Structure formats: C-alpha cells, structure tokens
Amino acid sequence: MADQEIPDQGLEIRLASRPQGWPTQDNFEITQAPIAAPGEGQILVRNKVMSVDPAMRGRMNNAKSYVPPFEIGKPLSGGAVGEVVASNSDNFEVGQAVLHQLGWREYATVGESHAVAVSGETAPLGAYLGVLGMPGLTAYVGLFDIARFQQGDTVFVSGAAGAVGSIVGQLAKLHGASRVIGSAGSAEKVRYLTEDLGFDTAFNYKDAPVAEQLKAAAPDGISVYFDNVGGDHLEAAIGSLNDFGRIAACGAVSQYNASEPQPGPRNMFQIVTKRLSLRGFIVIDHADRRDQFFNDVGPLVRDGKLRYDETTVAGLRNAPDAFLGMLQGRNTGKMLVTV
Numbered sequence: 001m002a003d004q005e006i007p008d009q010g011l012e013i014r015l016a017s018r019p020q021g022w023p024t025q026d027n028f029e030i031t032q033a034p035i036a037a038p039g040e041g042q043i044l045v046r047n048k049v050m051s052v053d054p055a056m057r058g059r060m061n062n063a064k065s066y067v068p069p070f071e072i073g074k075p076l077s078g079g080a081v082g083e084v085v086a087s088n089s090d091n092f093e094v095g096q097a098v099l100h101q102l103g104w105r106e107y108a109t110v111g112e113s114h115a116v117a118v119s120g121e122t123a124p125l126g127a128y129l130g131v132l133g134m135p136g137l138t139a140y141v142g143l144f145d146i147a148r149f150q151q152g153d154t155v156f157v158s159g160a161a162g163a164v165g166s167i168v169g170q171l172a173k174l175h176g177a178s179r180v181i182g183s184a185g186s187a188e189k190v191r192y193l194t195e196d197l198g199f200d201t202a203f204n205y206k207d208a209p210v211a212e213q214l215k216a217a218a219p220d221g222i223s224v225y226f227d228n229v230g231g232d233h234l235e236a237a238i239g240s241l242n243d244f245g246r247i248a249a250c251g252a253v254s255q256y257n258a259s260e261p262q263p264g265p266r267n268m269f270q271i272v273t274k275r276l277s278l279r280g281f282i283v284i285d286h287a288d289r290r291d292q293f294f295n296d297v298g299p300l301v302r303d304g305k306l307r308y309d310e311t312t313v314a315g316l317r318n319a320p321d322a323f324l325g326m327l328q329g330r331n332t333g334k335m336l337v338t339v
Helices: 055-059 125-129 134-146 165-174 187-196 210-217 231-240 269-273 283-302 316-327
Strands: 009-015 028-034 042-051 080-087 097-100 107-111 116-118 154-157 179-184 201-204 222-227 241-249 277-280 310-314 334-338
Touching: 009 316, 028 316, 042 097, 042 125, 042 316, 080 107, 080 125, 097 107, 097 125, 125 334, 134 165, 134 222, 134 241, 134 283, 154 165, 165 179, 165 222, 179 187, 179 210, 187 201, 201 210, 210 231, 222 231, 231 241, 231 269, 310 316, 316 334
Parallel strands: 154 179, 154 222, 179 201, 222 241, 241 277, 310 334
Antiparallel strands: 009 028, 042 080, 042 107, 042 334, 080 097, 097 116
C-alpha cells in the first residue's frame, strides 16, 4: 500500500509546567508541531486512540523514578494505537495498526523496535490499551506472580472500578477466589463492581473509615490485598490480613497529588507479627509474561467471560481533561481518548 498524504504539521500536547499538588489545565500546552518523515527503520503513525494512566502523574514531577520525567516544553508520552501512514521499515506496512508509546500527539514517528502490530479484528483497538494492554498485564502479573494468588483466597482490591482493579477482581473470581472485595468512590461504582463484574461485595470508601468497612466486608480476614491506592487503604488491609497474607503494591493514587510527604500506615509492626509479604512491582519489568498473558486472558475476553469497560473522551485537545478526570475518579474502567 502506498504512503498516504500527510500534512506538514499535527497537534501535540506538551508539558507547560510542573504541577504543585493537583495538576490543572495550565500545566498543559496544546500546539502544532512539524511532522517528521520516518528515517531508516522507522514508521509514521497517525494515532487513533490513546491512553491516560495514573503513572503519568509521577512523570510530571522532576523526580528520579523508574522512567525519566516528562520534559517541560516537550510532548508527553504514553500508550497509543494508530495506523501506519508511511513506512521506512521492512517489518511494517502502510495501513497496519500498531501499538506504541508516543501518544499525546496526532502523528508519531516511531522506531520499528518500539512498535507492536495489533489487529482490530481480534479486539477493538482500545482494548490493546486496557484489558489486553498494560493495565491487563499489570493485573495479571500482580495477582498471580506478585501476590501469588491461590484458589480459595479472599482478595481485597482498592481502586477496584479502575482499569487495573476491575480486571484483578474478575481474574480472582474466575480462578477460584472464595471472596473478592472491592473499594470504589461512588455508589454507582459499588453497584457496578457487584452487579456487573461479579465482586462478592464492595464499599464506597467515602462512606465511613476504610478499616471499619473492610472488617465488615471480610469478618474472617483477607489473604491478598492488591493495592492501587495506598494511605488509609493500605493501613486497613494490613489490619485485616491474616497470617502470611500477601500485598501486591501496584500504586498509591491517594498520594500522587500530595504536596507534602504523607504519613505511612500506623500498624506496620503487624507486617512482622503476621509474617506478611509486601512487594512493589512495575509492569515494565515483566515483559516476559506478555505471551502467557495473551494466551490466558485473550480467550476470556473473546468469549465474554472477562468484562472490560472504557470511558472515552473525544478529541486530542480534550486529553488533559481526560487525564484530570481519571485522577479524580471520573472513569469507569479504562480512560481513553480518541485522537
């Protein structure tokens, strides 16, 4: 297929300034930028759908982490799926759909080693940014490898209506959990977890102290805690975990926008007395699990046994609003932006 007609410039969204506490629209700059033709071994992709993720908040800070921070005046980046519109690579043809990490722009010039071919016939393109993408792999690795899930476990998931948590709870149920409990931030999300996703019970963390609600939901304690929130959720989980319980520490969204260091759980000594295991993990360290993940989870998605939901915002100019909305919990399932 011949290369498609390509404009000289395209929209991109840059980091205008580093947030102090909660990000605002002022931290983003929307601008036109020249489109670079693909060099040797590169492809030019017209993005169709992009992801906004909680981890992007950390990259807005100028702090050392597992990935470099975003640079002021440069475009942000993140997962995106698009169509190859020009190719200077033997491995990709014009018209193919590819997954890559240069979202937040209309057009992306991508090295062939940083793109993965995907099929819109196998699943909708947005699924490769959610249930079959980084969030799905995060849920899979965290539950089975990090938390060492076993049939019969009682599992508590915080941020359970989000892209990762919603998959964790369903995978636990599908693999024989005795009880799955979720926390979320609204009555509608609690209903969604129990009625639509099959969680055994769920609670709104805004209604009463998390420790009280968790003890009521799991009077016999929990075996596994999948932590997306940190803070009072982590303290409550430590209090409810039975001996030799396991914690997979995936995120701490309750602290991402704090301008001052937050106090840790006050019951940390229970980690010793209960002989608990707490392990943090980053999904990029587990790329070797991707093939097994596709083999195990792909059929569940195809057969409708694993439900996934998306909250979609239209238009690249609205990506900052989608990002802020995701941090505020305005999404159910994966938050996506159609470019």
